[in-house]
Amino acid sequence: MLTEIFNQFDLEILLKLGITALLGLIIGLERERKRRPLGLKTSLVISIVSCLLTIVSIESAYVATQSSHGINITMDPLRLAAQIVSGIGFLGAGAILRRGNDTVTGLTTAAIIWGAAGIGVAVGAGFYLEAIAGAILIMISVELIPFIMSFIGPRQLNERELSLEITVVESNYIQEIIDFLEEQKIAINRLRIRDLKDGGHLIILKIAVHKKYKTTDVYDLVSNMEGVKFVEIESIF
Numbered sequence: 001m002l003t004e005i006f007n008q009f010d011l012e013i014l015l016k017l018g019i020t021a022l023l024g025l026i027i028g029l030e031r032e033r034k035r036r037p038l039g040l041k042t043s044l045v046i047s048i049v050s051c052l053l054t055i056v057s058i059e060s061a062y063v064a065t066q067s068s069h070g071i072n073i074t075m076d077p078l079r080l081a082a083q084i085v086s087g088i089g090f091l092g093a094g095a096i097l098r099r100g101n102d103t104v105t106g107l108t109t110a111a112i113i114w115g116a117a118g119i120g121v122a123v124g125a126g127f128y129l130e131a132i133a134g135a136i137l138i139m140i141s142v143e144l145i146p147f148i149m150s151f152i153g154p155r156q157l158n159e160r161e162l163s164l165e166i167t168v169v170e171s172n173y174i175q176e177i178i179d180f181l182e183e184q185k186i187a188i189n190r191l192r193i194r195d196l197k198d199g200g201h202l203i204i205l206k207i208a209v210h211k212k213y214k215t216t217d218v219y220d221l222v223s224n225m226e227g228v229k230f231v232e233i234e235s236i237f
Contacts, residue, residue: 013055020051020123023135027116030139031109046088046113047120054081054124081121088117108142159208161189162215165232166203166222167196173227174203180225181207186218200229 021044028043057080092110115138122131168174174193181188190206209218215235223231 016051016055016123016126017048019128019131020047020120023047023119023123023131024116026135027112027119027138030142031112042091043112043116046091046116047123050081050084050088050117050120051124052120053084054121057081058125081124084117084121085114088114112138112142158211159187160211160235162207162209162218163234164203164205164207164218164222165230166205166228167230168201168203168227169199169229170227171201173225174201176227177203177222177225181205181222184221185210 024044024047025040027047028040031043032040060080092113095109095113096106115134119131119135119138122134166177168177178188178191187208188205189208190204192204194202194204196202207218215233219231219233222228222233
């Protein structure tokens, strides 16, 4: 009885799901290592379910067209799989966050969610080599190319953005702080100044620093300046 059940089970479907799980695992590990919203489990679920829905879509179309009732049914074998793109859009939107007035994060994660689904669809449709090549190119795009461009690319590729809020006791310290940051080769991309009710002043900055500087380094640099009362700093990924 068990032998008949295993004989009826399509080993090609099992192979497709196995390949999809492996490729989804590779993508998920990259995001997991960087502590992004798309983790290992999420990537695996997206790729495997996308592959499964593609298999179901194709197989159900073949079953329908081979109906024994003598009815000729014409179906698109990827009709169900096409709806995966719409469903993945919701997950991608959930991964995109907006910080502050003009800072958007999570776009790479949303794109990789879309890529994991696309790989699952490709494997489910039987395009194994294309799916493997796609996964390899995705990893090269998010890991190797940025590393290479950090050496041969423009200066901005070696910088990262920080959100910085500085509270000073008197307004005459504001220009001194700005001049000091520029002397340290810290680029100021956005500047906003707000008066506080207690008589102090709040300086809100979006700055760009070299990747070799840690967030704590910038914090120590600013907090030790004369006239600085409070400092709040946040990394923008």
